[in-house]
Every structure is written in C-alpha cells, then in structure tokens.
Amino acid sequence: MQDYSHTYAVVAALLLIGGGIVAGGLAANRGLRPNRPTVEKLTTYECGVDPVGGGWAQSYVRYYVFGYLYVIFAVDAVFLFPWATVFAAPGFGATTLVEMFVFLAFLATGLLYAGRKGVLSWV
Amino acid sequence: MPDLLVIVLKLLAVAAGFAVLPLLIGQAEHKVMAHMQGRLGPMYAGAFHGWAQLVADGVKFAQKEDVVPAAADRRIFKLAPGVALVPYLLVLLVVPVGPHGQVALDLGPGLFFALAVMGVGVIGAIMAGWSSANKYALLGGMRVAAQLMSYELPMVFAASSAAMAAGTLSLSGIVEEWHWWWLPWQAVGAAVFFVAGLAELRRPPFDMPVADSEIIFGPYTEYGGLRFAFFLLAEYAGILVLCALTTVLFLGGWRGPFLDTELGWLWTLVKVFALAFVVIWVRVSYPRMREDQLQRLAWAWLVPLSLAQLALTGAVRVLAA
Known part of the structure; x- marks a missing residue:
C-alpha cells in the first residue's frame, strides 16, 4: 500500500510540474503581451461578418449511436487488460483460449448486428 | 535521500525530453514537408536553412494578445490548452528508454495508465470546442468527440494484443519479452494502433475536426497567442507519445543491433x-x-x-505454450 501511494506520488509530482510549466508560461506571457480589448475584438469570429443567431448553436449529434456502441465495447475491452496478463499461465490449458473466442464472438456478433441494423453507416 | 534525488533527476529528464523532442519533430515537419512538396520552406530565420524558425514562431506567439471572446465560457476556455498539453507529459513518465530501470517510473499497469492518460488530452480539444461559443468551434469539438469514440476502441484492442503477447502490462516488461518474430506476428496490431493513434491526434488525413479550409481551425478557432501555441505543442507532443508507444509496444523499444544497455536510448529515439x-x-x-x-x-x-x-495472439500464445 505504501509502495502504491509512493508510485502515484511521482505521477502527482509530474502533474504539478506540467501544471507549473503551463501556468508559468502564461504568467510570464502576461508581461509580454498587450491587452487592449475592444468590443469588435471580443465578438465571436465568423469569418469577418457579424455572428448570425446566438453564440450557442444547436447541432444534431449524428453519431450518438456510435457513442452507445463505444461505451458498450469499451466496457468489455477494459476486462481484457487484467485477463491478458494471466491467460497464458500454465495450468489453464485451452480453457482461456475458448473463453477468449466466446468473448470475441460476442463482440463480433454485436458489431455485425449493429452493422446490419444500419447504424454504422452515416445518415 | 539519494532515492529522492534520482526521482527528481528522472522527472527533470522527462520534462526536458517533453520540452525538446516535440520541437525537433516540429522542425522536421517544416523541412520534410518542404522537401516532399518541392518547395523551400522557412529559410531565413537563423540564417542556416531557417533553423530558428520555431524560435521566431515562439517569440511571435508570446507577444500576441490573449483574446477571450465575450461569449465564451471563460474559465473552461482558459483551462483547455493545459488539459490538452499536460497528459502527454504524464505519458512520457512511463515510457522506457533502456533496460534495467532506464524509465522514469516503472508502473505495473503502465500500458493501462498510458492509454487512459492519452485519452484525457482529447478532452482539452472538446473543452475548447464547447467553451468557445463559436459555431465552427462547436462543430470541430463534436467531430473531435466522434473521432475519439471511434478510434479509442481499436487502439485499446491493438494495445491489449501486445499485452497478451508479453503477458504483462508493464511497458518495460513488454519490451523485455519482445522478440523479432513479434514483427510479423503483431503486424496487424501495430498498423491498427498507429492508424488509430493518428486519428486520435487528429493528424492528416484524419484532421476533419480541425479542417482549416472548412471550419477554420475547429476547436481552436477562437484561440490566439500562447494558448494557441500550447495546442500546437500538444499536437507535436502527441506525435511523440504515439510514436514512443508504438515503438515500445510493437517495435522492441530499446532493442537494437548491439549494446542494448548502453545505447538503448539511441535505438528508442531512432x-x-x-x-x-x-x-x-x-x-x-x-x-x-x-x-x-x-x-x-x-x-x-x-x-x-x-x-x-486478438484471436491470432491468443491462439499462438496458448498453443505455443
């Protein structure tokens, strides 16, 4: 447990360094850059003409089905990692291999089903 | 105490690599693209073949005004470049450059860590796209999200194929298990990993989200000055991280023709x-x-x-044992 927190303390330290680089760069930048905001400058950029409609546009997220698919597949994929480290250990024999093909068959069937339903083709 | 010193030195080495290597890749891009397209490229800054062009670009970016549009979600808008950049620094922490502990942090689940943290970088672009309150930026952000969702999956599968072949998630452990016959055995996985990684970094030909000729620069439309430079730096740091992970997972990392221990860092860099x-x-x-x-x-x-x-890796691994 001590080793574990020690390891991630290094990650946290580097995170702080990274944050420091970005924040320090921007802080130093403050002294170098001009700051003369005007109303025109702060307008949302739309290729030079005045913005049409509100700044928060509505958009149809066409790929939400891909989103669902991704969530389902990714949750499955996470289980691959712990399994990958032990599946070839002696003593399991072909059991883990059969398991793997069952797993892959589920994924492949899911993908095939999604494809046949037509959700994988762009609207 | 010496332990602490070693850790500090390693962290400094990681930060130095993070500061220098992406710039070298950027410089290489200037020159390689120029040669491939039969043009000169930047030739004046620094006299010799324009070597100081990147420095000049940096000075220019640092002098520019930091404009935050009135309609933008200020805090998210200002935070986004940091979120895009810092994760790539964190990934470099677990990338080994040589055998026998020549790695800043030999993390047990290193591969898992690298993939998870790499995905966070994309959030920065999505934050930028959403918080800009600009239609082009919003479209770009949506496309970034779509791309992440589609390409993260094959990337994870390909990476776990390497983990299965090695029987460990530690990046050093994977290189230690590597043999030359992994090249044909894992070739498909390597190609999938690299292509999916390119797509996740939004590099051409997968640069739909930032397509400058149609949605200006996608999520980065409203950015200027140093914050924009951070996004550019994040792109090159992303290339570095992707290439380093591909090297470690599929190309044998520090393994070279001779002197793996002493020259491991060189083979990795090559x-x-x-x-x-x-x-x-x-x-x-x-x-x-x-x-x-x-x-x-x-x-x-x-x-x-x-x-x-995955099927091939599993079958070979179990049947060969």
Missing part, C-alpha cells in the same frame, strides 16, 4: 523519429477523409482487424 517521419509523410501524401469515411474506416476495418489480431 525508432521514434523514424515513426514521426512516417507521420509527416502520411500528412503530405493523403487527402483529408470525410467524416463518414472516418467512421467507416474505424468500424468496418480497424475494429474487426484488431479483433482478428
């Missing part, structure tokens, strides 16, 4: 820069893909191919 050259080459060679073509490539080709690679 492989990383060879891959970075391919990244630039691909950018020059292929036209941008359309959004539906992107999705089709991911779901109709990369995901099935990576699943096939």
